[in-house]
Amino acid sequence: MEIEGRKRVVIENVKPEIDCGLFPIKRAVGEKVVVEADIFADGHDSVSARLLYKKGNDEVWSEVPMIFIENDRWRGEFRVQEIGDYYYTVEGWVDHFKTWQKDIKKKFEAGQDIGVDVLIGIGYIEGALKRAKGDDKKRLMHIISSLKNSSPEEVPLIAFSNELVELMDKYPDRSLSTRYEKKLRVVVDRERALFSAWYERFPRSCSSQPGRHGTFKDCEGILPEIARMGFDVLYLPPIHPIGKTNRKGKNNSPVAQPDDVGSPWAIGSEEGGHKSVHPQLGTIEDFVSLVNKAKEYNIEIALDLAFQCSPDHPYVREHPEWFRWRPDGTVQYAENPPKKYEDVLPLNFETENWRELWEELKSIVVFWIEKGVRIFRVDNPHTKPFRFWKWLIEEIKRDYPDVIFLSEAFTRPKVMYHLAKAGFTQSYTYFTWRNTKREFIEYLTELTQTEVREYFRPNFWPNTPDILPEHLQFGGRPAFMMRLVLAATLSSNYGIYGPVFELCVSEALPGKEEYLNSEKYEIRYWDWDQPGNLKDFIARVNRIRRENPALQTTWNLKFFEVDNEYILFYGKVNEDLSNIILVVVNLDPHHTQSGWVRVPVSELGIEPNQPYLVHDLLSEDKYIWQGEYNYVELNPHVIPARIFRVRKRLRKETDFDYFM
């Protein structure tokens, strides 16, 4: 018998624990890790339990007590304070002293003789005495002598005295304690992993002069306005040389005209590959300058990692073994029959030289990290092996734990979730295609209230260069405003693809969700200040996000009732209820919708008979509400949403100034 048969405590059903601990949970600096477990022993003995946690490879565990909730469920929590890995586990033991306390009280109350029990209790305290240090020894000895000299009436008082409880808690007998068999991992990211506003823009379309190819210098020129709008990540589609062979023409035409610029995702030409920049954008030095200039505006440049090659990519010549070759000697281009993507060659991850391929791809990431990039948006990660991503992200984060990877995968749910488990910091979502109240509630509940939230950090995009969703094609400006508010308040991470978003560009290829004259295949020039643009509105929404901590996390989302299927009503509060945000959104971009919302006043710490002020941070309108049911009306042609900050009344006076 190799086991220790006297360990009587069972620890099971530990949460969070992803796939039996195979994958870590995710947190941002400052967030809590709340751990629950079923902890119990045989018999009626009392149990004590602690949550153990530590940073990285620390030798010593920190401990916090776990508290009994109900039905053998216990809970403890700790806060992560630094970037990198944390670990946690659980320990529990039969606590004979606590059992003794409980029993002696019952016996005393039943009028039973407790003479022998006092001696038994002294035995437990003497055990603690052996483990105690310094002054605590004296304190325990003093208690022992009090117990020896006490009358039966005094015994329960001493047994439950704060001093004894504290000392016994400090020196428990854990010789037969059960340690949960797994060390569970937390990957702690920096705050921007949790709270970020992304702006995507094609640099070649950023020229200040029509007719000229945009440059990194041009990108520097638009930084002030991007900052004014309130974004803190500027994501650039691939900036590398673009292949010429099988280059696509405008609107994805299979044949390019001589002046067509090609898709930036057809990476690589005789001018270089993934570690080069497109000469017309500028030089590597220009790029580094952009990165640094952006930092002055608190904006980070995010690059696109598209691990694929144009037929002209140097890799094709230098590493033919990284590609698939067909029996006729031609190279295999990307395809999803009957669709062909002849300007792009997929990498063959089944090559026998996969190790070299992996290392080279890693070196691309390191190359850009060394140029100052710490955020990567990964193109089509679902077409490369999951094992590769797990390895790559772990390798990178070991040396650069502040790097953020956003997974661009609009694929099957389990594939998307697995990419997040494999290590992606943030993930694209199905938000882009959710429209109805029921769809929002179901999907957001899945993202924020199930285990998914432990590893999958959503990043909501109303549009992308690949997707101009139908509601934006047909809903007009109100639809753009509505989708912006939804993305920015439902999720703490969101992004837009501009300037087509703020300019409310809605022309699509007929019957498709593709932009007409997409920037993917041509250079466009935009009048950014065109009338009706949403820049001020976006700036306001982003300022509201920055000023209200409740909007800086996603888990705190709760949906509330409203008697209109076109109105979505939800709220977010911060931990101490000092910041309460209620959002109502009209999902109908065409008609004014109104209804009675049901405010969960008791959850928000509002007395039923006390009025409270709701301050719409979008319109600056203020209303005094009372009780649960209150009226809202939303005209999409004015503003299709309200973002109320709730201000509770501090004094009896009704003057607004007395609302906090």
Place this chain on the structure above:
Amino acid sequence: MEIEGRKRVVIENVKPEIDCGLFPIKRAVGEKVVVEADIFADGHDSVSARLLYKKGNDEVWSEVPMIFIENDRWRGEFRVQEIGDYYYTVEGWVDHFKTWQKDIKKKFEAGQDIGVDVLIGIGYIEGALKRAKGDDKKRLMHIISSLKNSSPEEVPLIAFSNELVELMDKYPDRSLSTRYEKKLRVVVDRERALFSAWYERFPRSCSSQPGRHGTFKDCEGILPEIARMGFDVLYLPPIHPIGKTNRKGKNNSPVAQPDDVGSPWAIGSEEGGHKSVHPQLGTIEDFVSLVNKAKEYNIEIALDLAFQCSPDHPYVREHPEWFRWRPDGTVQYAENPPKKYEDVLPLNFETENWRELWEELKSIVVFWIEKGVRIFRVDNPHTKPFRFWKWLIEEIKRDYPDVIFLSEAFTRPKVMYHLAKAGFTQSYTYFTWRNTKREFIEYLTELTQTEVREYFRPNFWPNTPDILPEHLQFGGRPAFMMRLVLAATLSSNYGIYGPVFELCVSEALPGKEEYLNSEKYEIRYWDWDQPGNLKDFIARVNRIRRENPALQTTWNLKFFEVDNEYILFYGKVNEDLSNIILVVVNLDPHHTQSGWVRVPVSELGIEPNQPYLVHDLLSEDKYIWQGEYNYVELNPHVIPARIFRVRKRLRKETDFDYFM
């Protein structure tokens, strides 16, 4: 990089899998194991998957294909045929041949040139050719030559031909397949673990002559009637010598009178301990004779394993280190303050000599196994360490895989479930205290439709020597009939404590669920043929169970609608729908209740416009029903339940004879 980076398939969320595979699932011989898993790869390549299973330490896995269901979920199943351990796991791989099939079809339909693709396909077939054996080589070579000489129109026909599909399925390329990392265990028990009817009786109260201590010979005398009632397990409370020190008197009185017989659970006296029999019951040889006689009636004798001792037990003298000693030199009796059980000493499982204690307890089980016992009802297992049970049951089942352990634990849900995970074959349940329709539906749904069913086999007891539930105290004979039907049809394992059950004994200690003048503390004499006894009714219910396979498992339970809160309506069907049982029970023992049941005709394979016969196997009443809604009326003073066998019409004629 130690990993194989080219393995692209992910296998996760494998079900059933209990606590990450820490505990096995349970099956009885002949039952199916249905395994599901999420299986997917990157990209758009097709995936193939197999369920692998094997018996015990077999070297070679058997395989069955897994079938794609939806949303990356796959399913496969196998049937266990022998007692002992089985293992299962899952394997999946990227199937380039299947991808090729799919793609070539799409390309052909899109009118694309498939010349090179045919060569690629031939490459895959040549791969299979290398793995193929015997005639299959010739068949594959023939197909290759057909493909080489085929016109484009013929290619898809050959690609999807049955012969090629079969051969490629027989010789797939699994060189980069992913095997799920765990081997998951199934403990396969004999059929009685799944389908059993228990009868509990105190042997000392079995005397045919009032005034005489019952004996094993007396027990032999009542076997024919127990068999006639249809029971197949006769469970005897402890049969060992009973201690005299602190012996309890009648009705658990703390002081025994000289003629008081004591509780059989106060095991051990100078006449012996757990390996001895109480002299007044007879000898070990008499017991063996009872075991053998019972077998003639297809009845197994189940013994009680109560691992505790009277103060007079030989262990106290021989192994004082197995008990707790108090500072005053006295031995610690069992207590749950303020309650004291001074006739019983608990074993101290925290003793340093726990190894010897465990071995001795194991030797008790082996002792009785060698006397022919294969079923044990374990008393209060929740007061001994879980690790001990896991060890004990595994040790025993390694040598005697046909042994059944029933866990008597009415404790917290997680404790009960953990005992089942630790190895108990069957378990007591909260059925005894479930009364309302909602309670039954909630509890039975938990037991039969959640993961619990994989390891927790319920055994439903309407009463026990410790529990005369309130509904039996006040509900009269109809309540006994109702509880019997519920226990016997909701659960395939059930038991009653007789003869008090079939005699409808309902007198309790005031305000308690304890029997008045309980047999636990005194010898009782019963007129087993007393008017109003339920023996014939029980015999009928047990015969219905034996004759209807649908009632011989518990998982197939489904609840159906009925518009009366006092009527419970549920059904069970066997796999091929040849046996359909519908049960209606009046939960009100006082009043006639009626209502409209909603029969799920389409689930049962009945056409909406076709009448069907429902044959009440309790009353022999027959009704012709049609469609979903049909009327029932249950007078508890006649029979408070109906157990309908549904007979579908075979021919158009309405004559009853034409119902199967």
